[in-house]
Amino acid sequence: MKRIVAVFIGLVVIGIAAYIVLKPRMAENNYRAGLQLLDSARYELALKKFNKAVKLNPQRYDYYFKRGVTHAALNNDSLAIADFSAAITLDSTNFNLYLHRGISQRKLKRYTEAMVDLNRAISLNDSSSKAYYQRGLLNAAIMEFEQAIKDYNRSIELDGSNLEAFYSRGESLANLDDFKGAIADYDMMIKGANATPEAYKKRGIFKLKIQDYQGAIADLKTALRELPKDEELLYSLGEAYTNLHRFDDAIKLLDKAIAVNPKLPLVYGVKGGALLLKGEFKQAMVAFNKAIELKPDYLKAYYGRGITRAYQKDYKGSIADFNKVISIDPNYVQAFYNRAISKAIMGNHKEAIPDYDVIIKADPKNAEAYYNRGISKMNVQEFKSGCEDFRKALELGYNPAEQMVFIYCPEENK
DSSP, X not given: OHHHHHHHHHHHHHHHHHHHHHHHHHHHHHHHHHHHHHHTTOHHHHHHHHHHHHHHOTTOHHHHHHHHHHHHHTTOHXXXXXXXXXXXXXXXXXXXXXXXXXXXXXXXXOHHHHHHHHHHHHHHOTTOHHHHXXXXXXXXXXXXXXXXXXXXXXXXXXXXXXXXXHHHHHHHHHHTTOHHHHHHHHHHHHSGGGOOHHHXXXXXXXXXXXXXXXXXXXXXXXXXXXXXXXXXXHHHHHHHHHHTTOHHHHHHHHHHHHHHOTTOHHHHHHHHHHHHHHTOHHHHHHHHHHHHHHOTTOHHHHHHHHHHHHHTTOHHHHHHHHHHHHHHOTTOHHHHHHHHHHHHHTTOHHHHHHHHHHHHHHOTTOHXXXXXXXXXXXXXXXXXXXXXXXXXXXXXXXXXXXXXXXXXXXXXXX
């Protein structure tokens, strides 16, 4: 009996010893199987293999790292961060660990922590194009577009084939209103086989911003072939046609955008503008009203509706809309101008004059504003000052002022 027990214990000891010896090999086999599954985007199966590898050998930083990468691919960034942190405790000098943890931190909007990690990654490897690119994305996320551009520049210097860096730099340049610079980056994106519908779309929108309407239409139509139900594409193309006074083409596209998504205020705003310029004021009012219903602080819709009401001789209503525009943006100077005109038409010249003052302060060479202010001043018996405005308008090249000077300012003609 004792001999049987001894043999059994011996077998157990041998089994345990064999398991201890084979454990690292089993862990490595699971790890390698996980890598193959990860490379083929079979993330759930890869995760199971990495779980086994970590359980069998919790002292390998690369096991935690790849499991973290898998969690990130599954959008489980909190779990990814935990794995990257575990890997860092095992190897605190591996820049990839900080890089990937920084990426996951950014995705979770933990921007301060992300910046610490990405700075650390760059300090460990300042020749990584990807690290600068990721820090550029982070800077863009926190609205530090100039810093983002510097990072994208460095990323491109290190790897000129990093098209994502061109794409993202273009977006940051656009956020700084450097649309020509943005277009240049998208030119790089569109060269050869790298042309994507999204790149054409973005470049078309940027061309729209610099009033290159024909160029915008060419790019947007190219993108539309692949993205026929993209509402941003449809209304941007509609806006380009509106600016070329191709109103029927514009309205057709805007109606398509509304069919795709009837809840976009911008589409109704652009459609209202097209209808206004076409002279279809009742339909323009319907479009502007819908835009405002969907977005009660939609400045341009109030402005467009104000102009539409003025054309319909609803000057009181137009003034109310221009008041709303100014309450939203006190620097929207054109609203002061149109409000002044509506006030003057209603005979409210005294109130119109301060609005013209705002226009002239913002644009001292606005001859028409001087002319109209002169008319309002004449109507409140400010003859001398009114004549000064007519004379200034004439000096700036506004010829209708010549007749006003001749009729109302005889002393000026001596």
